Amino acid sequence: MRTDERSYDQLREVTIEPNYIKHAEGSVLISVGDTKVICTASIEDKVPPFMRGQGKGWVTAEYSMLPRATETRNAREAARGKIGGRTMEIQRLIGRALRSVVDLDRLGERTIWIDCDVIQADGGTRTSAITGAFVALILALEKLLLQKKLEKLPVKDFLAATSVGILPDGQAALDLCYEEDSKATVDMNIVMTGSGQFVELQGTGEEHPFSKEQLHSLLGLGEKGIHELIDIQKQTLGMIVERIGEQ
Amino acid sequence: MRTDERSYDQLREVTIEPNYIKHAEGSVLISVGDTKVICTASIEDKVPPFMRGQGKGWVTAEYSMLPRATETRNAREAARGKIGGRTMEIQRLIGRALRSVVDLDRLGERTIWIDCDVIQADGGTRTSAITGAFVALILALEKLLLQKKLEKLPVKDFLAATSVGILPDGQAALDLCYEEDSKATVDMNIVMTGSGQFVELQGTGEEHPFSKEQLHSLLGLGEKGIHELIDIQKQTLGMIVERIGEQ
Amino acid sequence: MRTDERSYDQLREVTIEPNYIKHAEGSVLISVGDTKVICTASIEDKVPPFMRGQGKGWVTAEYSMLPRATETRNAREAARGKIGGRTMEIQRLIGRALRSVVDLDRLGERTIWIDCDVIQADGGTRTSAITGAFVALILALEKLLLQKKLEKLPVKDFLAATSVGILPDGQAALDLCYEEDSKATVDMNIVMTGSGQFVELQGTGEEHPFSKEQLHSLLGLGEKGIHELIDIQKQTLGMIVERIGEQ
Amino acid sequence: MRTDERSYDQLREVTIEPNYIKHAEGSVLISVGDTKVICTASIEDKVPPFMRGQGKGWVTAEYSMLPRATETRNAREAARGKIGGRTMEIQRLIGRALRSVVDLDRLGERTIWIDCDVIQADGGTRTSAITGAFVALILALEKLLLQKKLEKLPVKDFLAATSVGILPDGQAALDLCYEEDSKATVDMNIVMTGSGQFVELQGTGEEHPFSKEQLHSLLGLGEKGIHELIDIQKQTLGMIVERIGEQ
């Protein structure tokens, strides 16, 4: 049995509270077990210099943790004067993942800024951030539809993410909490679309390299979890769901 | 009448949710109208180099805003690589204010780190942060009492803060929201103890200098507001309240 | 008696040497006792990006100390690669204070850069900087009048600043030197106009909170000191004095 | 056919020149087609603070490109004053990959610094860096054996890396050059041990998500390429090869 009595293929309890921050065009508070992330989507009517004049849009992401989101306090990156490697890696991942399902041509010359701020951490913060940010993104784009700035929702498919890993006893497990994650010999983050295609696959066996068979089990668990996460996204989003993937 | 139909000497609705973050020794979510701040207090069993070996403790504070706490998105200070002047000023103010009511000699060689993270901003973020941080601080110190690491609560008095200002029509008002604050000709932050003494007084008349009479009105409003805020702190804290100021 | 045998309501000896730096449009060396600050005012024919196209001017200030202005050498902020919180707080204060008496609309799209460099420090550096910078500012604006770039002096009133505080024996005192300042239980900086209105009031009782009565005494001392400082500014400035406040 | 007339499962020409830099304990110049990377391994007789006193060693990596390694000149990270996200991601990957085959317990309290400097880039710089750095690492550890500082080679298995991807025509291909890489719809880096286990798997389908079948083809190509790279490593290393994996 797992530390929190879940079965190996079971997600933690997931809730997504929409419109959590009043100023943002789109926002959610996503909770995956004790991991809590505020995700906002902000619309800016211009694109970065390297994109100008192409008539295309851009999606970019930033990620941070409050100093006391974790068991022991972490110094702020602003106080240290620079962003750490882990943060950079995560914010690049979130941006890349969301761009994969947004039709940038149809978005127009706009930037969607995604901000993911972890207020409480218990493992899986980057995958929770992606799952929540997708909902915030849809809510922000819905505003553009309502304001007639866009005719169609420029989103090709659903998108969610989860983590899987191999526990010290060799068992593959879905949605690791921090305690499991810190002991896992293999750790993998999977980002997948609604149609079950891979967008990102990042597996690391720093403690133990892993075999093709183990990879296969991990992918199966991830697919199951992401299917369930997308169901929760759909319940949160309501009617707009039907316009995702519309040609 | 004020934009939100309050009378000039009326606070916005204030709530303080204790133990908001599970990992922190003390934490609250304070809401003052639409201003929401997560305040945590973290205990570290050492003091900064300039304090070592004196047997005394230290209290220090950090303050930040999520990028989309405000109407338009603000770039993160971590991304810009440095902390701005406004943030520095605020975190120095919060630290100084809390230290004024903590008996550092009785705290022992410990540092209390106060983190105030504004998740939604609508004026008065620094004063809300102080009012909330005082509660988080007491909750953290209560843990030390329960663990028998301290015998008495090393806190001399209650502490809360509010803002007052002079509106464009010349009217003095209590607890300005962002819309009022951005138009006020005079802006003043007051930090006061439970016994009605001043800890900090920061008044600025950049638009209009102010007279001694106006100063008098502003101090009266501030005193009333802080009295009410301390009542709310007491309701949140429960029994421990009786040990504040204990010799 | 005070350490330097002054009475409690007595300023230190104050001198203001105008045109101290040949390149600057306006400059002074102000000495307040052993505190010596070089203040320059530089005119730039453009405004910062956030002000452009409004036809208005801007006044901004920077403050620094030479490493050996103080009893023990302080590392340079340039060497540390960042400006400290104290410096930021002071330069924001100086800029805000001077803007309060400048008519930015009548200044035209120009920036006045105020630089205050403390070459020797003995308490009261920020208030001396404001008092000296006001004179440097007038000298620089006088040049614009002589060059017919301005028709009237865009300055609404005189401006000076001093510090007051409560000494360990409970006595309120004017213009604290470093030795007094480091022991004072309450420390307050007051910036006031020629007509006796408050521009800034910053009081801190980190060691001891203070009562309304104490506040009243401090304000009285500050008012007396600022009145005397403005007399010294007038002696330094000569004829141009008559054009301050001209409609 | 591919742009350089290779078949889809063919590596570019690979050479590894050992002992390329005279001062380093271990060094190579690895060329994979036109991609050239200088890899050095430096031994330091202490470990980072977070590892001290555990009797274990550490392996860490840094990666950089000369400004003109690429078709257009890139500004130096030193000149910009910070390390970019891509660089951080790569150097974390290289360090993690090498640590996975080093027996840190048997290394003793030493740090191996791996430096990978790309002097000419044509795709696959991070995987070439890992493949070359493994050889530099072994050469450095061989010195410790010769100096009798170690009794056995603390390396559990061989390690090499390559990139695979899906070209715009849907074809999976091994070891992409820059021109192919910039057009690929899916891009994957694979790090594998001599016994064919995965150490890292990083696949990204930013342009096109990918299916399980495509993943399968990519893994097959990667496995073939890594097998060949390890053969080249063995030829470079000579006799010491027999001591890898020794218990």
Added chain:
Amino acid sequence: MRTDERSYDQLREVTIEPNYIKHAEGSVLISVGDTKVICTASIEDKVPPFMRGQGKGWVTAEYSMLPRATETRNAREAARGKIGGRTMEIQRLIGRALRSVVDLDRLGERTIWIDCDVIQADGGTRTSAITGAFVALILALEKLLLQKKLEKLPVKDFLAATSVGILPDGQAALDLCYEEDSKATVDMNIVMTGSGQFVELQGTGEEHPFSKEQLHSLLGLGEKGIHELIDIQKQTLGMIVERIGEQ
């Protein structure tokens, strides 16, 4: 005798390998004994802001060492987040030296970026960088001639550099290797044109001040060495040599 058995007026073995980096407009690998520097020249079709609209070109240089170019590993400047004083001094010297022989008016509004990256260091890295960079610069400008973007080579004269010094035994010596350089009492870098004029002369006697007579000997040795270095440059460059100094 010298540590490497050279006579006191003898250069180390010098080779210059042209076109070392395929992407750069001009590039060499210069070896002076065990000192090896990759020099590239990159052409950018614009000039820095302070030069715009004058119809003139610019030449600027950057210099760096790989971390393990030296006997013990040096931390990267990118990792430390700033460029050290020694590096700044060297890159300013290289840029100034090359500009002295380039006719910036005839270059047109272009910047030539010179990058000198030391891959192995054994004394004399800055002078080797200048000598190599001159060749890379000519190769890059030759491309502009071939592309008919320039009609004449905008280079007034040859340019090379060497170091000379006074060894502990009082003997003046040419082209110091690291071991000699670290013990020398006087160290001098000389940059000279093909016609034997001085472009830069930087002598330092931190250990021992030096007399006019010693200066005379050092200048003689430098002149001899630079004459020989220019001969090697000519052999590397081939036919283009005739167009240097053309009016």
Added chain:
Amino acid sequence: MRTDERSYDQLREVTIEPNYIKHAEGSVLISVGDTKVICTASIEDKVPPFMRGQGKGWVTAEYSMLPRATETRNAREAARGKIGGRTMEIQRLIGRALRSVVDLDRLGERTIWIDCDVIQADGGTRTSAITGAFVALILALEKLLLQKKLEKLPVKDFLAATSVGILPDGQAALDLCYEEDSKATVDMNIVMTGSGQFVELQGTGEEHPFSKEQLHSLLGLGEKGIHELIDIQKQTLGMIVERIGEQ
């Protein structure tokens, strides 16, 4: 004739005001024409990490300009967050120059911090800084003699510096003011001891390379100027002069 009617071998008016800053162990205000530099020498009873435990002392220097020391305002290096190349070069030069005449073995494990802050600039700031800093250094060391912390003055010889250059008309000139310096085709800084030996020689002919004959004229002028500067240093220092060079 020169712009200020001096003859070509004439220094500007030089004054050195000792003990200019009350807190510093040694200090002067040196004026060389309109160039004014505050030089302080601060004694710290420890040495930098790389010197510890050798029983030797260290001398290090920092240099800065007030923003309005120059005709147009320069941004502060602290505000830009880094020290520029020119500043680094100058402070390295000042430190090296002073160390050349200090007997570090006899200084004991102390650091002398030299701070040179230019309050008004008109050419020759670095050489004026060296000439002034030497006096500040002696004044600080004299304090150590008086306190019996040193028995002898650990200074081997006098030290001063000046600039020389070749004006556009080909004429060599001593002690260039800013206007001359900005037009000179050759610019040279010379640091020399009381016994007429060279400590530093830095000549640059960016506009025009220079011949051996020109070098000879420049050195002659420099020698004359430095001789006169050392006479002024002697007048400032009084009796302590006799102890310089004492064995």
